[in-house]
Amino acid sequence: MTTAEPLTLYTAKVCPYAQRTEIALAEAQAPFTRYEIDLQNKPEWYAPQVNPASKVPAIAYGGPKVPADTPSPQSAKLAESLILVEFIADLFPSARLLPSDPVTRAKARFFIDTFSNKFSPAYAGFQFRGESPEALYKAIEALQGQLAGDGKWAVGDEFSIADVAIAPFLARLELAFSNDVGAFQVGEGKKVWETLQTDEKYAPLRSYWARLKERKSVKDTFYADHVLVQYNKRLANWRAPK
Ligand SMILES: N[C@@H](CCC(=O)N[C@@H](CS)C(=O)NCC(=O)O)C(=O)O
Known part of the structure; x- marks a missing residue:
């Protein structure tokens, strides 16, 4: 293009x-x-x-x-x-990143709004300030309520701005939690990751993320090794008593 x-x-x-x-x-x-x-x-x-x-x-x-x-x-x-x-x-x-149908376009923007106002602050609270993960679980449920469903992208059959907006954050969530790198107590990141991997409640997010992380544009632009090195450098700072 x-x-x-x-x-x-x-x-x-x-x-x-x-x-x-x-x-x-x-x-x-x-x-x-x-x-x-x-x-x-x-x-x-x-x-x-x-x-x-x-x-x-x-x-x-x-x-x-x-x-x-x-x-x-x-x-x-x-x-x-x-x-x-x-x-x-x-x-x-x-x-075709902006859905052409006005309703689907509005849904994409609403999904992003929920992500920005609910998920983002809850994720940052747990990841960077070591707060309880409860707000994050609630935010995930709110987002799941808006997902179009199995085998689909966030708001429908077409990959859209909604998928673009959330993918980098889910990639970092997986990387940080599964490696236990964050302001949370040692072991807590892995525990939350395990819950997200196994609890039936989070099955919709799980299947959505499994699909999203395989999208070429998402894979090609996520520099996991680099991000992990940077996160490990910040770890002492994140875990310092507040
Ligand atoms: N609301 C901004 C946030 C961008 C942002 O916070 N970027 C960070 C890096 S992830 C940054 O450049 N921070 C400035 C700095 O680290 O000095 C956006 O959506 O573009």
Whole structure:
């Protein structure tokens, strides 16, 4: 698929938000320049010239073809993963990431809303602050209530922005919990992972994730070894008494 305009993605392998944009670009088979930002040592030009919030992901789109580390003032600078995923969907409509049926499109956005407002804070509470996993279990049930069902993607027969939004987080959940790397007590991550693997209550999420993790765009953009090394580096900090 082609766009006449140059597209540069500023991204980081560790970042789930950034992976969303990598999945969307992979789905669109879009040509783009990938530029890895070292979040521990960001280039001086990044915030002033690309994203004032100093976060990844960000996209520079249009303008003259220039090296990624000398962005042109003439390109549009765009940020926020969910906005970028919809931007990519708009640029490459044949990737069909935005459901064409208005009801299914609304369902996809509602699924993302539930993910952002319920799942995300509950996951971060357990993973990064060692809070009880109860809120996470509840959030998973809320998400499951919205899943289209067995053998389907999040909101129907077509892979969509809803799948793009959640995949990087489920990938990191599996990696962190099954390796017991997080702010939770030693053994607690593995225990929660075991519950999610065996409890009948979570069967819908299990079968959805089994399908989603095999999607090529998801597999090709998840740098598991790199993420695990980064998580292990942060472990002492996460487990430090608060
Ligand atoms: N709401 C933003 C969140 C992006 C975000 O928090 N990115 C993190 C990395 S995962 C970041 O760049 N943090 C800045 C830093 O680490 O200095 C989005 O959806 O794009």
